[in-house]
Amino acid sequence: MFCPICKFEVDRFLPFGKPERKNARCPVCGSLERHRFIWIAVCSRTNLLDPDCRKILDFGPNKGFEAGMKTIPDKEYLTADLKPGRAQMQIDVTNIKFPDDTFDAVFCSHVLEHVPNDRRAISEIRRVLKPTGFSLIAVPMTTAMTFEDPNATTPEERKRLYGIADHVRRYGPDFEDRLKEAGFKYTLLKPTDIIPDVFLKLIGVPYKLPGVYLCLK
Numbered sequence: 001m002f003c004p005i006c007k008f009e010v011d012r013f014l015p016f017g018k019p020e021r022k023n024a025r026c027p028v029c030g031s032l033e034r035h036r037f038i039w040i041a042v043c044s045r046t047n048l049l050d051p052d053c054r055k056i057l058d059f060g061p062n063k064g065f066e067a068g069m070k071t072i073p074d075k076e077y078l079t080a081d082l083k084p085g086r087a088q089m090q091i092d093v094t095n096i097k098f099p100d101d102t103f104d105a106v107f108c109s110h111v112l113e114h115v116p117n118d119r120r121a122i123s124e125i126r127r128v129l130k131p132t133g134f135s136l137i138a139v140p141m142t143t144a145m146t147f148e149d150p151n152a153t154t155p156e157e158r159k160r161l162y163g164i165a166d167h168v169r170r171y172g173p174d175f176e177d178r179l180k181e182a183g184f185k186y187t188l189l190k191p192t193d194i195i196p197d198v199f200l201k202l203i204g205v206p207y208k209l210p211g212v213y214l215c216l217k
């Protein structure tokens with residue numbers, strides 16, 4: 001097995017999650033399946049490696065991406081999270097304390113399912129992107145049609161409805177309507193569209209893994 005983020009060869013990836021997924025977590029950089037997929041997507045389908053793509057904001061950062069960004073020189077890579085201590089900056093994605101047109105790239109993977117006003121978050125991400133910038137946005141897809149119940153406010157109710165206690169909705173493929181409403185031009189990149197099957201196995205990415213949205217301002 002090979003981790004495309006930290007570039008180490010490993011005998012196997014470690015199990016992770018509940019229920020446990022085999023072959024999921026890289027023992028070297030800590031990346032999970034979707035991190036390795038999104039890393040290849042961003043490196044192959046955007047200008048991330050280009051010197052012009054300099055200022056990058058990452059919401060809800062993960063170890064794999066942080067490790068990957070360290071391998072690319074001359075980037076101003078900022079991490080942000082609503083909860084203190086999880087990232088370099090404490091920032092609410094629905095009220096991003098940066099001027100319009102600030103960033104060349106904004107990463108937002110598996111964040112919006114925790115955010116009550118996700119439409120405002122998407123607008124804010126678009127606002128802080130430069131006109132030439134891009135965003136990679138990923139959400140868990142666990143139902144045919146997005147649903148949320150504003151009356152479900154306790155962890156118990158949310159776990160019952162959405163499967164995880166700190167999620168505030170389930171997303172379906174109609175999630176992309178929210179990208180459209182915000183004014184994004186987007187493409188859904190799926191693992192099988194951009195990575196050959198044989199390589200998916202090598203990097204431990206299930207071919208049915210949900211895609212990531214590449215969003216242009």
Ligand SMILES: [Zn+2]
Nearest residue numbers: 003006026029
């Ligand atoms: Zn790794």
